[in-house]
Amino acid sequence: MSAISEEGVPRRQLIYRHRLVVRVTHWINVLCITVLLMSGMQIFNAHPALYLGQRSHFDSPVLAMRQAPDTDDNPVGVTTILGHDFTTTGVLGVSRENGASVERGFPSWATLPSFQDLATGRRWHFFFAWLFVANGLVYLAWSLASGHLRELVPNRDQLRHIGASIWEHMRLKFPRGDEARHYNVLQKLAYFGIALVVLPLLVLAGLAMSPGIDAAFPWLVDILGGRQTARTIHFVCATLVVLFILVHLAMVLISGVFNNLRSMITGNYVIQPEEKSDAR
Amino acid sequence: MRVDKGFDRRGFLKRAFVLGGTLVLAGCDQLSSADWFRRMLFRAESLTRTTQRAILGPNDMAREYSEADISPDFKPNGSIDPQDEDYLALSANGFQDWRLKVGGLVERPMEWSLADLRAMPSRTQITRHDCVEGWNCIGKWKGVPLKALLDQVGLKPEARYIVFYCADTLEQTLAGGAKYYESLGLPDAEHAQTILAYEMNGGTLPVAHGAPLRLRVERQLGYKMAKYVMRIEAVADFSAIDGGNGGFWEDRGYEWYAGI
Numbered sequence: 001m002s003a004i005s006e007e008g009v010p011r012r013q014l015i016y017r018h019r020l021v022v023r024v025t026h027w028i029n030v031l032c033i034t035v036l037l038m039s040g041m042q043i044f045n046a047h048p049a050l051y052l053g054q055r056s057h058f059d060s061p062v063l064a065m066r067q068a069p070d071t072d073d074n075p076v077g078v079t080t081i082l083g084h085d086f087t088t089t090g091v092l093g094v095s096r097e098n099g100a101s102v103e104r105g106f107p108s109w110a111t112l113p114s115f116q117d118l119a120t121g122r123r124w125h126f127f128f129a130w131l132f133v134a135n136g137l138v139y140l141a142w143s144l145a146s147g148h149l150r151e152l153v154p155n156r157d158q159l160r161h162i163g164a165s166i167w168e169h170m171r172l173k174f175p176r177g178d179e180a181r182h183y184n185v186l187q188k189l190a191y192f193g194i195a196l197v198v199l200p201l202l203v204l205a206g207l208a209m210s211p212g213i214d215a216a217f218p219w220l221v222d223i224l225g226g227r228q229t230a231r232t233i234h235f236v237c238a239t240l241v242v243l244f245i246l247v248h249l250a251m252v253l254i255s256g257v258f259n260n261l262r263s264m265i266t267g268n269y270v271i272q273p274e275e276k277s278d279a280r
Numbered sequence: 281m282r283v284d285k286g287f288d289r290r291g292f293l294k295r296a297f298v299l300g301g302t303l304v305l306a307g308c309d310q311l312s313s314a315d316w317f318r319r320m321l322f323r324a325e326s327l328t329r330t331t332q333r334a335i336l337g338p339n340d341m342a343r344e345y346s347e348a349d350i351s352p353d354f355k356p357n358g359s360i361d362p363q364d365e366d367y368l369a370l371s372a373n374g375f376q377d378w379r380l381k382v383g384g385l386v387e388r389p390m391e392w393s394l395a396d397l398r399a400m401p402s403r404t405q406i407t408r409h410d411c412v413e414g415w416n417c418i419g420k421w422k423g424v425p426l427k428a429l430l431d432q433v434g435l436k437p438e439a440r441y442i443v444f445y446c447a448d449t450l451e452q453t454l455a456g457g458a459k460y461y462e463s464l465g466l467p468d469a470e471h472a473q474t475i476l477a478y479e480m481n482g483g484t485l486p487v488a489h490g491a492p493l494r495l496r497v498e499r500q501l502g503y504k505m506a507k508y509v510m511r512i513e514a515v516a517d518f519s520a521i522d523g524g525n526g527g528f529w530e531d532r533g534y535e536w537y538a539g540i
Binding site for chain 2: 043044046047049056109115119126127228
């Protein structure tokens with residue numbers, strides 16, 4: 001590692017960063033969320049439009065992906081978001097499948113299965129939804145019992161210095177030394193937000209689309225604003241999960257991909273010594 | 281420059297990424313059609329059914345809405361204009377010759393005309409129609425509770441499922457279409473909101489929505505709600521009927537228990 005040669009005297013510290021339950025549930029989550037996102041896009045493609053309220057207002061979707069009318073010779077994909085049209089040929093609305101341009105919401109490479117097959121997409125989705133929920137409950141129960149959950153809650157001091165933390169992250173300077181032993185404020189907010197707000201809401205909105213669940217718990221679909229709003233919330237939460245993953249992966253790559261991967265596999269993480277003031 | 285060495289690292293990584301991705305996707309597509317894997321995925325359905333049956337009481341009702349919530353543009357789906365000869369003949373004279381036959385594992389097989397059904401006590405409900413595709417509409421339905429008919433014919437103790445045979449052929453493949461059919465377990469067949477509807481939104485049930493008679497099963501998805509119902513049969517199991525999975529869409533991979 002470069003820090004060793006630069007500093008001359010290595011003062012790297014190996015710490016045990018991620019406990020077993022966190023590591024195992026993390027990788028099960030990777031599998032589940034990948035399958036759920038891709039099969040979710042397959043399911044979405046069966047009717048690639050979102051609405052608000054208790055029913056579908058077919059003439060006023062908040063989001064729709066389709067082929068523009070009268071473009072059969074040279075298909076044009078259009079995505080409509082809140083009344084604004086965007087040309088998205090090749091990715092959304094119209095994309096290539098088996099060498100031909102066809103009308104479909106999300107492209108073939110993003111869906112599971114790759115070909116249009118709602119029935120199989122649902123089978124994948126519900127199987128891995130069960131696994132995802134079971135895995136999530138294990139994680140939450142363990143986090144609550146072990147005190148791990150408290151590590152995800154930022155303290156007042158951290159929140160007060162959130163501006164400085166954002167500035168450091170923007171300059172791609174990451175905590176070293178003792179500070180690196182704990183999640184920093186941005187990590188806490190991101191993990192707390194995704195694990196305790198976005199993902200639970202995503203599951204509840206998914207459940208609210210089930211007519212059986214709605215008969216058992218009518219309040220669920222009501223507090224979410226109706227079944228079509230629930231479907232939209234499910235989609236928006238899934239989009240937030242994708243954004244989280246993109247930032248998460250970028251951070252993993254930038255802040256030492258080998259060290260990060262090792263810590264999520266073996267639990268061990270190397271802390272770099274704090275930089276001296278004259279270092280750079 | 282790296283290009284001089286004949287090795288373009290960025291290009292190599294990109295190709296490796298695309299190749300890897302393609303292999304994973306192809307693998308997933310293979311899994312999607314592998315028997316053992318489908319059997320594993322399909323197990324989730326029993327878990328869903330068992331769980332929902334456990335939390336869903338027999339008297340838990342699907343939400344009923346007000347007149348103001350009714351969809352002005354209720355979307356018809358599946359068959360919307362059957363061209364089957366028998367059906368066209370029946371429809372030509374306003375279904376006067378149509379009879380609903382109820383038989384199978386019952387004490388007294390019976391049949392009803394549309395006028396007979398209309399003369400029976402009815403139930404009217406404004407409910408949500410959740411299509412498996414993700415959209416839903418709200419409509420008002422009037423019809424005879426299925427339980428009233430089942431009580432009249434008297435189910436034999438070994439009867440476990442109620443099968444609905446329909447008039448419409450739904451074209452699916454070049455190999456030819458198949459007649460629509462569906463089936464329900466007794467908990468849903470005997471539910472108060474499970475009706476055979478002959479009216480929609482205050483008027484005669486339109487052909488697009490299943491005239492002369494369609495099933496409403498409000499705690500499940502739209503494909504369970506067979507349209508153009510001709511005959512009802514009580515059975516002990518449905519493995520010998522058509523594809524053996526209990527319904528047209530079930531034979532094409534969809535869940536028999538469609539509460540999700």
